[in-house]
Each structure stands twice: as structure tokens, then as C-alpha cells.
Amino acid sequence: MFRAKRRGKGPRDAAAIYSATVDLLVLNGYEGLTIEGVAAHSKVNKTTIYRWWPSKDALLAATLEQSHILELTVADTGSLRGDLIGVVDQVVRMLTIEPGGRIARAALGGLDRPGLSFFVRMFCEKRAKQEAPIFERAKQRGELAEDVDPTMVVDLLAGAIWFRLLVRQAPMPDGYTEAIVDAVLTGLRQSS
Amino acid sequence: MFRAKRRGKGPRDAAAIYSATVDLLVLNGYEGLTIEGVAAHSKVNKTTIYRWWPSKDALLAATLEQSHILELTVADTGSLRGDLIGVVDQVVRMLTIEPGGRIARAALGGLDRPGLSFFVRMFCEKRAKQEAPIFERAKQRGELAEDVDPTMVVDLLAGAIWFRLLVRQAPMPDGYTEAIVDAVLTGLRQSS
Structure with missing residues (x-):
């Protein structure tokens, strides 16, 4: 057959x-x-x-x-903050400049279907491998504790962008990328 | 007609x-x-x-x-950390106990379609209203600066769960809810 x-x-x-x-x-x-x-x-x-x-x-x-639409460039900017802003900005561009947004919605629409959900999982694993050096460098620099799980950082940052743009369908305020990176790196709680 | x-x-x-x-x-x-x-x-x-x-x-x-599946209970636990853990745990349950997960994937699958994407947007706005008291209380307690945008906090936390469970299709380690709430509240960067 x-x-x-x-x-x-x-x-x-x-x-x-x-x-x-x-x-x-x-x-x-x-x-x-x-x-x-x-x-x-x-x-x-x-x-x-x-x-x-x-x-x-x-x-x-x-x-x-x-497709080149889903490609990621991971540059070494010299700091964890700079590296993360670079990656998050690419997620924003991927989801806001067509055909990226439409493609992402199509992929989400296929999460119920084995073929496409497998592809999305593989895509995320491939990206995680590309992003790994960011976290290795940060740990070498002493910016990040050894036990911080990079997948959690990606879940928080990429998740915020996907959730805001695709699920909530809300606009991105100026400086949003920097704001979420700073929230995750330095925290929101007031030290009182 | x-x-x-x-x-x-x-x-x-x-x-x-x-x-x-x-x-x-x-x-x-x-x-x-x-x-x-x-x-x-x-x-x-x-x-x-x-x-x-x-x-x-x-x-x-x-x-x-x-549907009751998508209902949210917002309890006053006395701290921002406790309130957020309570909400995030409900998102986890919604997406992991069927039919919640299947319903969420169906809703994501309809983001390309005006009727359903409008519903998802309204659903998120309704939840944001329900979650608002958490942030008002935290600001009154002095736990959160006045200028912190609650929608960003929800994007980070709910986004992390949606992204991990639905997009990356990765398992949830024990203590994941607490870990993401602590990351957003106190930050991941090592003070060196």
C-alpha cells in the first residue's frame, strides 16, 4: 500500500x-x-x-x-535579559506578521489531530534545543540558579505571548516583551 | 428569516x-x-x-x-501567592480533567472562526473581571505595586499552563503551579 x-x-x-x-x-x-x-x-x-x-x-x-516563518535566531547578547527579549520578540513577530499568525492558529486548530499535534510537539522540542544555550550561558554567568528549569521559563514567556495574542486576542502594549521578561527575572512582588 | x-x-x-x-x-x-x-x-x-x-x-x-467546566472560584486566601495558586490550580484542572481539555482544544481550534473566537475573547474578559479582586487586595496589602497590570500576570501564569499542556503537550511536574507563581512574584534571577 x-x-x-x-x-x-x-x-x-x-x-x-x-x-x-x-x-x-x-x-x-x-x-x-x-x-x-x-x-x-x-x-x-x-x-x-x-x-x-x-x-x-x-x-x-x-x-x-x-517554512522560514517558524525559524528562530538565538543571538548571544551578553545577558540573559537581552537573550530572552530577543527570543520573545521573535515569537511576537511570528504570531503578528501574516502568515505566521494564521499558521499558528491552524496548528492550534489541529491539536486534536494526532498528525498535527505530533508536529507541534516536535516543533517545540526543536526550539527548546535551540534556546538551551541561552540558559547554559546564564548559569555560567551566575545569572540563573543551576536548578532553574528552562522549559518553565519558556512556558511563562512564550505562553504569555500565545495566550495574549491568540487566546485573549488582546493588543500588545509598548514594552510588553521587556515587561514580561523583567517580571520573570526580577519578580513583581514588592519588597516591603 | x-x-x-x-x-x-x-x-x-x-x-x-x-x-x-x-x-x-x-x-x-x-x-x-x-x-x-x-x-x-x-x-x-x-x-x-x-x-x-x-x-x-x-x-x-x-x-x-x-457549562460548569469553565467556572472559576476566586477565594481570598489572605495572600497574593495563595490566591494565584488557587486560580492557577483551577486552570490546570480545567485543562487536564476531561471534558475540559477537549473543550479547550476545540475552542483553540475555532480561533480562526469569528463566532468561536468572539466567545473565547468574552470568556477571557469575564474571567479577568472575576480575578480582578485578587490584584486589588494585593495592592491594598502592599504586595504589588499600583502600576502592575493584572492582565500581564494572568498572561504569564495562565499562558504557561496552556502553553505547556496544550501546545508543548508536556507533563506537569509536581509543584509546577507553585514554581511559576513564585517565579513571577519573586523572580528567577540570582542576586549576585
């Missing part, structure tokens, strides 16, 4: 197919995305697409995987 | 319809939820359901609105 996987990462027309997938996702959302639609929009035969990706979730996961 | 709205909040069989909606959502997820399915499961005529809720999103929003 399964064809043997070819060499390379997709059919010759992969770029056109990925691009059509993003276009249609932005236009119609997750529920409006169909392989038939991608075939028509990319002018690639439907059976070619199905030969590589058996479902729309598989196609969407592959599209996100190769 | 539109019937005048009747008195009351739904048809006589509303409870059965809501209950069938939650059942089918847990069983089949958002995409598998249909008004036809709810009609069959609740044994209420399809046209009766459509008369009250013109779409599955409208029905789902009404179901969530009246």
Missing part, C-alpha cells in the same frame, strides 16, 4: 505545493485547506501530492517544517 | 442538547461535531436546534457559556 520513499524531501514541485498550502491557509484557514485546493492553486497533479503526503495534516506539517 | 427570540435561554431540551454537544466534542473533536450528530445523540429534532443556534459554532459557544 505504501510506496517506498524517494530520495530527497518531496516532489520536484515541492516549493510550489508548500507555497500554495500557505496561501490557502492564510486565505481560508485550517478547515478550508484541502489537498484538492492545493493541487488547483499550485497546478500540481492531485495524485502527485497524495503520493507524498497522504493527508492534509501531513502536508501541513511538512509545509511548516520547511 | 429570523424568528423572534423566545423568552428563556434555549429550547425546553437545552440541557440534553448541551450535554450531547459536550459528549460528541469529547468523542470526535471539533471537526467531528455536527448539529446533525447532536440531534441524533440528544434525540431532539434538528430543526429545533437550528432554530436556536444557526451554526455549530453558535451551539458550541452557548454550551461552553452555560
